[in-house]
Amino acid sequence: MYNDDYGRIPALADDAYTPEDETARRMSSQESAASSVRTTNAIAVQAAALETRLELNTQAESTLREQLKQEREEARRLREELEAERSKGLWRRLFGG
Numbered sequence: 001m002y003n004d005d006y007g008r009i010p011a012l013a014d015d016a017y018t019p020e021d022e023t024a025r026r027m028s029s030q031e032s033a034a035s036s037v038r039t040t041n042a043i044a045v046q047a048a049a050l051e052t053r054l055e056l057n058t059q060a061e062s063t064l065r066e067q068l069k070q071e072r073e074e075a076r077r078l079r080e081e082l083e084a085e086r087s088k089g090l091w092r093r094l095f096g097g
Contacts, residue, residue: 085093
C-alpha cells in the first residue's frame with residue numbers, strides 16, 4: 001500500500017471492487033444517456049419553435065415592407081395632387097377648370 005499523498009490508489013482498493021459497482025456504473029451510464037436524449041429532444045423542440053418564429057417574422061417583415069411601399073406610393077401621389085391643386089390659380093380652384 002502507498003503512503004504518499006500523490007493521488008495513487010492503494011493496492012488493496014482493487015479488492016474492494018464488486019459486481020454491484022459495475023451494475024451501478026451501468027445504471028449511471030444509462031441514466032446519463034437518457035438524460036442526454038431528453039436534453040437533445042428539448043433542444044430539438046426549441047429549435048423547431050425558433051424556426052417557426054423566424055418564418056413568421058420573415059413573413060411579417062415582408063408584409064410590412066409591402067405595406068410601407070404602398071403607403072409611400074400613396075403619399076407621393078397625394079403630394080403630386082396637392083402640388084397640382086396649389087399651382088392652379090384661385091379662380092380655377094374655385095370654379096374648376
